[in-house]
Amino acid sequence: MVKPADTPMMVQYHDIKAQYPDAFVFYRLGDFYELFEEDAIQGAKLLELTLTARNKNSDNPVPMAGIPHHAAQNYIDILVDQGHKVAIVEQMEEATAAKGMVKRDVVQLITPGTKLSGRAGSDKQNNYLAAVLPDGKSWAMAYIDLSTGELKVTTSRQFNDVIDELRSLEVKEVVLRQNDSETTKQQLAAQLGESGLVISMQADVATTATISFLTQNLTRELEVAVTAMLLGYIFDTQRRNLDHIVPAASYERLAYLKFNQDTRINLDLVENTRTKKRAGSLLGLIDATNTAMGGRLLKQWLLKPLRVQADIEARLDLVAAFQADFFTRGALQDHLKSVYDLERLAARAAMGTMNARELVQLKRSLRAIPDMKATLASASGRLPVAGQQLDDMVDLATLIDDAIVDEPPISVREGDIIKPGFDEKIDAYRQVLTDNQQWLAQLETDERAATGIGSLKVGYNKNFGYFIEVTKANIGKLAENRYERLQTLTNAERFVTPELKAHERLIIEAQAKRTEREYDLFVTVREHVKAEISRVQTLAQHVARLDVVSSLADVADNHRFVRPVFTNTNRIAITQGRHPVVESLLSAGEFVANDVMLDEKTTMQLITGPNMAGKSTYMRELALIVILAQMGSFVPAQAAELPIFDQIFTRIGANDDMAMGQSTFMVEMAEANHALQEATAHSLVLFDELGRGTATYDGMALAQAIIEFLDAHVHAKTLFSTHYHELTALADHHPQITNVHVGAVEADDGQLHFLHQIQSGPADKSYGIHVAALAGLPDELITNATQILAQLESQNARVATPESVQSEPTGLAEQVALFDVTTTDENTQKLLAQLDGFDILNMTPVEAMNALNELKQLRK
Structure with a gap:
């Protein structure tokens, strides 16, 4: 806001700042960009600048911080990388031609999504800016990498798909329509949490010839609208030629193998989950x-x-x-x-x-x-x-080779860019400069001889031009009025002559004309490239x-990758498959390869075995082989026969999302639900230890219900890893389910040795206490745990099968009797009666969770 005491310059600054309230305004003053007021205070902190003040002696000094214009890019990058915007304000006219205040305006708005320069090592990374637009039924999303001109657009029925696409692309900034932005902004913020996504607004965009050209291939009205909105934002912020943007291409997400951000993270596709670096990821390997x-x-x-x-x-x-x-x-x-x-x-x-x-x-x-x-x-x-x-x-390469020197300077306005022989005028100017340099050298020789001063020299200074310099010790040797005094130094005097001034004018004129001509020719060559x-x-x-x-x-x-073979049968046959990243981190021959076999009639493998034995590695390696195969790469195996999958779903690892108020178990159930709702018979599902985030009864009930739901309704190829050994009985009643386990051998001394080999059938036990011993838990604790385990196992807990449920009306509560339950008290009788009334086999996971919560409340 303009203040009563504002100077004309600050009035101009406030007018510009009012147009860009969410940006740092870099206001050009001479050789510096200046930050004022709150921008200066915040900028000084973020950029480690010295905070000063304008009009220090006034009642209201203006906070101020300056940046040399030649070093501005580094400071801009720091701010933009932290999610800020920077508005660059330049003089729009020469100060000598201005009447009153020099006109200034924003020449470019640099934002996280429009930033062109990247940090070292980011040349293989895209920097995407996206726009999202709803119409009540679906969501359209367009995105662009301004540094390459790539422009694409897609439409999704579900908002979650839009969010996932933004995450996959690692979008830095999203543009929303101003009219309906508040609701969408809240949805985006709620979904993305603290990911640092910058949200910008764009008013309605009028159709132009450029926008029509760039949207010519789009057939959906909503996709045209969202692309136009994105382009409008770019044209408004960049204010320069953008002829490199290619016409927008529309795509369908289901045209590709689909997997969400959770799967990308679970599989370490582009970065290692633990280190957040490329090393240790599949991308880093390939x-x-x-x-x-x-x-x-x-x-x-x-x-x-x-x-x-x-x-x-x-x-x-x-x-x-x-x-x-x-x-x-x-x-x-x-x-x-x-x-x-x-x-x-x-x-x-x-x-x-x-x-x-x-x-x-x-x-x-x-x-x-x-x-x-x-x-x-x-x-x-x-x-x-x-x-x-x-x-x-060849034509363009030849032009550049003929015109531009092989080692040009960075600056394009200081000459020495154009090769000799390319342009007659430049060559003529160069000859003038050469002749004058020779003349200056001869002048120095002649004057030394005429004056007898061997140290006399002819030099050049940017502020004073060409001069003749004589040390003060030799001043007495000069004839009176031989030279015109120009400058006095501590140990010397500098002089000029009319003849030297005349040659200086020739040199400066030739230099200026040569530099101007070189720049014009450089621009001409650049325009040929642009064409x-x-x-x-x-x-x-x-x-x-x-x-x-x-x-x-x-x-x-x-x-040692091999070419995969795709078949029309729903059969997976991988011989000696390997996890490529894990294998690369081990010594040669140390990794244990495994076959993955699921024939047309088998949809699910139940995988049991001890922790640390390799169940998760086995599951991940199948997903990575599928992804590598369908991206067009050879795969880590001796042989691989695969169907073509439409989607991959994973639930691997114990992750929570406290920013969204979701516990580990809630995230687990949400990811499981996503797979159950979206998977098809052509999908791949990987569930690792599902149900472990809650009590034993709850977890086992949910795990069994999910397995049977997948078997009855989805029919996706599924690897289901579990420590609930009771679930292995399901293979006896569901022909499409088979048991496998990771081999382990218990030595005579009680030590456990992992074989990391997938073998047929269920594991004989979990070996959890052995793993605890390997972790170094106290011997007394391990002994006590072994005794407790023996007591529990003696009670013969087992899974509820359809036959047992029908033949034994007491239901699941009796089948999973891990502890002695006295059934004579009234509360327990009520709990068991309500439990018998649940139709477990037809419950959804969420219904099962609600039912278990009811039982928990009843137990209290």
Whole structure:
């Protein structure tokens, strides 16, 4: 708000700040960007700046902090990485031409979703900005990476799918429509918790020719609207040319193998859950790409595996071709190392931010393409066809090579960019400068001879121009009035002559004209690149694909992966399958491989065995093999025969969500419910120790009910790991369920040895006390636990089967008699009577939870 005592400059600042209240305003004053008032106070803390004040002696000094303009990018990156926005305010006219206050305006709003520069090592990461728009029945979401121009849009019936897609893409900022933003904002905040997502608002957007062009391929009205809203926000904030944005492409989530963020985390797909780093993840293992765009494409393939077999086989064919031709693969990868980030170079050309060094990077990248084509042309099979798709763009590479020096400076406005011989005018200016430099050298020689002063020199100073310098010890040797005094130094005097001034004007004029001419020609070359953006982007896509498939061939060779076989039968037959990440962390030969066999008639394996024996590893390795196979990669096994899955659901690990008020068990039940509601007969379900987060009766009842629900209604391929050994009896009554266990051997001395081998049939016991002993618990405690276990086992607890429920009317409560229950007291009789009335086999998990809660209240 404008204050009565505001100066014209502060009035201007407040007007701009009012338009961008949620951004730090970087206000340009000379060679500095200044922050004022609350921006200065907060900015000083976040950026570790010195907080000063404007008008210090006034009654109301204005807090102020400054940043040198040449170092501003580092400070901007710090703020934006922390989720803030930065509005850049520049002078819009020269101070000498201004009448009154110099006009200033925001030239760019930098936000987490529109940030183009990244921290070191982030070149293989996309930075997505998204927009979300509801219509009452569905949700449309569009997203863009401004640094590459990639623009995509999708529609979901469920809001949770939108949230999951945002998480999968690691979106930094979401744009909402201003009119209905409050409700949506609350939903987003509730779902995303403390993920740091920045939410921005956008008013209705008028249709323009550019928006029409970029939405031309969209057929759904809601998708057109959300894409237009996203583009409107970008055009409003960036205020520069964005010709590199490609027309929006619509996609369906179910066109890909679908899995949610919980599954990505459970499987350590892109980062290690414990360390939050790439190392120790599947992506970290399989990323052998040589280009930034290849690395980004590989991650997209990993997070969106395919479901169309023909498309999967096309990728596998290329991987197989490269695997079979080691020398072609190696030669291609050597050439790929010379290729820079073509997608982002094209974007910088479009936005007018490409410098001369980046032009040279583009030239070097294009110079590698003919060699890549020649390498692929000499190969056999599918590789020559892949090489023919590459556009070497010789015309553009030649132009850049002819015009730009091989080692240009960073600045594009200080000359020394254009090669000699490219432009006659520049060459003429250079000759003038050369001649004048020679003249200056000759002047120095002549003046030394004329004055007898051997130390006399001709020099240049940015503030005073060219001069003749004589030390004070030699001043007496100068003839009176020989030179015109220019500057006095401590130990010398500087002079000029009319002739030197005349040559200075010639030099400065030639230098200025040369620099201006060089910049104009540089811009002309950059405009040629801009005109070929679509060709560069297409080339980038082909190069990235070759980079990914050749790197996957490397991974297949280095880690002994094999080509998967897809069948129309609902059969899984994996021979000697391995968890690739775990195997990579162990010594050679230490990892124990396992077969995974589920024939057409078997939908579920119940997996029992001791903790730490490898049940979770076995389950995860199947999911990773499926994902690798459907993304078009070879897989870690001796052989792998698979159906094509539509979705993967996992419940692995003990996770809570306190920010959302959800305990471990509640998260467990929510994830289980998600699978039960969404899975189909073509899905893969992995449940690890389901039901362990509550009391024994509750957990076992729920686990059995979930198993039988999956068997009766879903028919998905399921791996169900459990410590409830009583559940293994279900295999006797459900033909589609089979028991397997992880082998362990108890030595004569009582020590437990894990075999890490999956074997048929149920485990004989859990070995939990043995694992506790391995963890180092006191001997007295272990002895006591062993005695208690023997007492409990003597009571012969067993699972409720349909037959036992029908033949023994006392029901589940008697079947799971882990403790002696006196059934003569009135409360227990009431509890058992109510329990007998529950239709357990037809209860949903939530109904079972409610029923158990009723029993708990009754017991009190």
